[in-house]
Amino acid sequence: MRNREHEIYDVVGIGFGPSNLSLAIALEEYAASGPGNEMSAVFFERQSSFGWHRSMLLPSATMQISFLKDLVTFRNPTSSFSFIAYLHASGRLPQFVNNQDFFPTRQEFHQYLEWAQAQVADRVVYGSEVTSIRQPFSAAPQPPDRLLLEVADAAGRAGRVIEARNVVISTGLVPSMPAGTERDERVWHSSEFLEKYRRMNPRELRRVAVAGAGQSAAEITRFLYDELPHAQVFAAVPSYGYSVADDTPFANRIFDPEAVDDYYFGTEQTRGAFWRYHRNTNYSVVDGDVIRELYRRSYDDEVRGVSRLEFLNLTMVTGVKRVGAETRVSLQSGPDAEVRELNVDVLVCATGYDPMEPTGLLGDLDRLCLRDEAGRYRVERDYRIATSPESRCGIYLQGGTEHTHGLTSSLLSNIAVRSGEIVDSIVARRTA
Ligand SMILES: Cc1cc2nc3c(=O)[nH]c(=O)nc-3n(C[C@H](O)[C@H](O)[C@H](O)COP(=O)(O)OP(=O)(O)OC[C@H]3O[C@@H](n4cnc5c(N)ncnc54)[C@H](O)[C@@H]3O)c2cc1C
Known part of the structure; x- marks a missing residue:
């Protein structure tokens, strides 16, 4: 990072995953588009280096979106930060095209993200967690034009205060565990899967269970079955079987940039219809190929007369106990059904995530943020939280806007366009 610790930044980004990486690039490209367009920006990321769901970079796991929905292309198809530019720089463009596949592996997409972040790394402070945002006291009649952010280092030491015009x-x-289930060295959430798995001796894993019916659950089940040929793998699936993710062309239109307007300016009924009809494009669903691969393994076992892969359908994890070295998992098929117990060496809860929740970060500032009748943040079309007149800084959200901007809020599909819209908004408010 440039040595600007005591400057006021036009933009401070909290978190440096793909969304804010895409924003950093949009700022870079805006700065290059004309004289006087440079804005000072810094991004804080608590991980020690760039990482996009590293613990789920399972071999052969593929992206759920086309490579063309990269960090930039939908905003600027001529950008030098595109996935195609990355392939060209890596000398793999012809090979990639010959492969005739829109969906690269997550490992390859991760390499692309690392390549892109290396080009803007001077704006990023890794190993730094923003712990609070507040508005400074001002005796002037005008509300202050800056926010104060407290930043802790990797060891959790607070101390650094940064000033920002926009955050x-x-x-x-946010990872979500089944009720009554705490994480420990034998009970993992899918978001920490590979990190925890690599600490184990695979030979000691003889009975493993995976809870969940979504993409991560299916991928982890497949991985454990393949990696642990001596082990019994249980898949506790709350549905009757895995359901397929709808990625057909008409349904995919809900991820188009225009769909954000249809959702944002639609009625409550329209928004409800988006979720009712199209939830199965992303939530608790699995790629058809992964479903078929799992079924194939299970069927081949049956032909060979072994049962190494056991699907416990209509089954939820309702609790976990430690009994000696064993992890005893309580399983239930319905609220009134009998509880069964299963002893395993490891339980992986691929039980999904809750939306981004900025309330804790906002602390006292939260009282200046406006909420709707249901208690959710009111968010403007430009992704800025609507605030009372006592605040005039921009607090933008990349994520946590499912209720206002729709299904793409936590996904990659729209990050290029969304980042461009946020830059446009910051520029417009700066010059207003
Ligand atoms: C396994 C997996 C696969 C996925 N695959 C796809 C896919 O193929 N296509 C798709 O569209 N979506 C996919 N998703 C959805 C996912 O949300 C997006 O891919 C993407 O991660 C969103 O980027 P982001 O930058 O908003 O959030 P994140 O990638 O989660 O990044 C947030 C970052 O903020 C950092 N952070 C958090 N709090 C602080 C703090 N206080 N201070 C500093 N740093 C902080 C975190 O360390 C993290 O690096 C997938 C999700 C998972 C879990």
Whole structure:
């Protein structure tokens, strides 16, 4: 990072996943588009280096979106930060095209993200967690034109205070565990899967269970089955079986940039219809190929007369106990059904995520943020939280806007366009 610790930044980004990486690039490209367009910006990321769901970079796991929905292309198809530019720089463009596949592996997409972040790394402070945002006291009649952010280092030491005219919060989804289940060294959430798995001796994992019916659950089940040929793998699936993700062309239109307007300016009924009809494009669903691969493994086992992969359908995890070295999982098929117990060496809860929640970060500032009748943040079309007149700084959200901007809020599909819209808004408010 440039040595600007005591300057006021035009933009401070909290979290540096793909969303704020895309924003950093949009700022860079805006600065290059004309004299006087430079804006001072810094991004804080609590991980020690760039990482996009590293613990789920399972071999052969593929992206759920086209490579063309990268950090920039939908905003600027001629950008030098595109996935195609990355392939060109890596000398793999012809090979990629010959492969005739829109969906690269997550490992390759991660390499692309790392390549892109390296080009804007001078604006990023890794190993730094923003712990609070507040508005400074001002005796002037005008509300202050800056916010104060407290930043802790990797060891949790607070101390650094940064001033910002605009903050862009992009801290990501929050892992969700089944009720009554705490994480420990034998009970993992999918978001920490590979990190925890690599600490184990695979030979000691003889009985493992995966809870959940979504993409991560299916991918982890497949991974454990393949990696642990001596182990029994249980998949506790709350549905009757995995349901397929709808990625057909008409349904995919809900991820188009225009769909954000249809959602944002639609009625409550329209918004409800988006979720009712199209939830199955992303939530608790699995790629058809992964479903078929799992079924194939299970069927082949049956032919060979072994049952190493057991699907416990209509089954929820309702609790976990430690009994000696064993992890005893309580399973239930319905609220009145009998509780069964299963002893395993490890339980992986691929039980999803809650939306991004900035309330904790906002602290006292939260009282200046306006909320709707349901208690959710009122968010303007430009992703800025609507605030009372006592605040005049921009607090933008990248994520946590499912209720206002729709299904793409926590996904990659729209990050290029959304980042451009946020830059446009900051510029417009700066010059207003
Ligand atoms: C396994 C997996 C696969 C996925 N695959 C796809 C896909 O193929 N297509 C798709 O569209 N979506 C996918 N998603 C959805 C996912 O939300 C997006 O891919 C993407 O991660 C969103 O980027 P983001 O930058 O908003 O959030 P994140 O990637 O979650 O980044 C947030 C960052 O903020 C940091 N942070 C949090 N709090 C602080 C703080 N207080 N201070 C500093 N830093 C902080 C975190 O360390 C993190 O790096 C996937 C999700 C998962 C879990």
